[in-house]
Amino acid sequence: MRKAFGRFQVLDGLDMEIPRGRITVIIGRSGTGKSVTLKHAMGLMSPDEGQVFVGDRDIWRLGGAERRKLRLRFGMVFQNAALFDSMSVFDNVAFVLREHSGLAEEQIHARVRAALSDVGLLFAADKNPSELSGGMRKRAGLARALVHTPEILLYDEPTTGLDPILTAAVDKLIVDTHRAHPGLTTLVVSHDMQACFRIADHVVMLHEGRKAAEGPPSWFQSTEDALVRQFVEGRLDGPMTVE
Ligand SMILES: Nc1ncnc2c1ncn2[C@@H]1O[C@H](COP(=O)(O)OP(=O)(O)O)[C@@H](O)[C@H]1O
Numbered sequence: 001m002r003k004a005f006g007r008f009q010v011l012d013g014l015d016m017e018i019p020r021g022r023i024t025v026i027i028g029r030s031g032t033g034k035s036v037t038l039k040h041a042m043g044l045m046s047p048d049e050g051q052v053f054v055g056d057r058d059i060w061r062l063g064g065a066e067r068r069k070l071r072l073r074f075g076m077v078f079q080n081a082a083l084f085d086s087m088s089v090f091d092n093v094a095f096v097l098r099e100h101s102g103l104a105e106e107q108i109h110a111r112v113r114a115a116l117s118d119v120g121l122l123f124a125a126d127k128n129p130s131e132l133s134g135g136m137r138k139r140a141g142l143a144r145a146l147v148h149t150p151e152i153l154l155y156d157e158p159t160t161g162l163d164p165i166l167t168a169a170v171d172k173l174i175v176d177t178h179r180a181h182p183g184l185t186t187l188v189v190s191h192d193m194q195a196c197f198r199i200a201d202h203v204v205m206l207h208e209g210r211k212a213a214e215g216p217p218s219w220f221q222s223t224e225d226a227l228v229r230q231f232v233e234g235r236l237d238g239p240m241t242v243e
C-alpha cells in the first residue's frame with residue numbers, strides 16, 4: 001500500500017495483516033505513518049495504490065453506503081479521548097447511537113449504561129467531561145468506542161502523556177476489555193515499548209512507511225536486529241537517524 005501527501009511519501013509499500021481476535025500493537029517512531037495506517041484500516045483514508053481488506057472485503061471496492069456500514073464494525077479510541085465538552089459523559093457515549101443506529105431512546109439508554117458500567121464509569125454519567133480526571137476521560141472514550149459493540153477496536157496512542165501508573169491502568173483496561181469481548185480484534189498504536197510488551201500478542205514495527213519487523217513480543221525482546229534494538233532500547237546510536 002502506498003500513500004503520499006503532496007510530495008511526501010508516507011506509506012511506501014506497507015504490507016501487513018492484523019490477526020483476528022488478538023491484540024496487535026503497531027510501534028514506530030513519531031511521524032512514521034502509524035495514525036495514517038489506522039485511518040486506512042478503517043476506511044477513513046484511501047490508499048493511492050494497494051488495497052485494504054476487512055475480512056474478505058476490499059473496502060474501496062464497496063459502495064459508499066456499504067463502506068459506512070463496514071466502518072460501524074470499528075470502534076476508535078482517540079489519543080485525547082476527543083470528548084465533546086458541551087455534553088455530559090452519557091450524551092457523549094450516546095452520540096454515535098443517536099446518529100447512526102436508529103435505535104429507540106430507551107434502548108440507547110440501556111446500551112450506554114452497559115458501556116459505562118463496562119468501564120466502571122456509570123457513576124459519572126451526568127458529569128461534564130471537563131470534570132473528569134485523565135484516567136476517567138480515557139475510560140469515557142473507550143465506552144464511546146464500545147457502545148456500538150464493534151468487532152475491531154482501534155486505539156491511537158492511548159497512553160501518550162499519561163504518568164506510569166495511569167499508563168499501567170490503561171494498558172490493563174485494554175487487555176481486560178479485549179478479554180471481556182470474545183472475538184474482538186484489538187489494534188493499538190503506541191510508541192511505548194513497555195506497554196507493547198505488556199499487552200501485545202503480536203507486534204508490527206513500522207519504519208519509513210514500511211513494515212520493518214513483526215513477531216511476538218518475545219521476539220522483539222531478544223532479536224539482534226539493529227533497527228529493532230535501537231528502537232526498543234531507545235538508543236541514539238544505530239541505523240535510525242535523529243534530526
Ligand atoms: N491529512 C494529512 N495531510 C497531510 N499530511 C499528513 C496527513 N496526515 C498525516 N500526514 C503526515 O504523514 C506523516 C505520518 O503521520 P502519522 O501517521 O500521523 O504519524 P505517526 O506515526 O506519528 O502516527 C506525518 O509527517 C504527517 O505530517
Ligand SMILES: [Mg+2]
Nearest residue numbers: 034035036157
Ligand atoms: Mg499518530
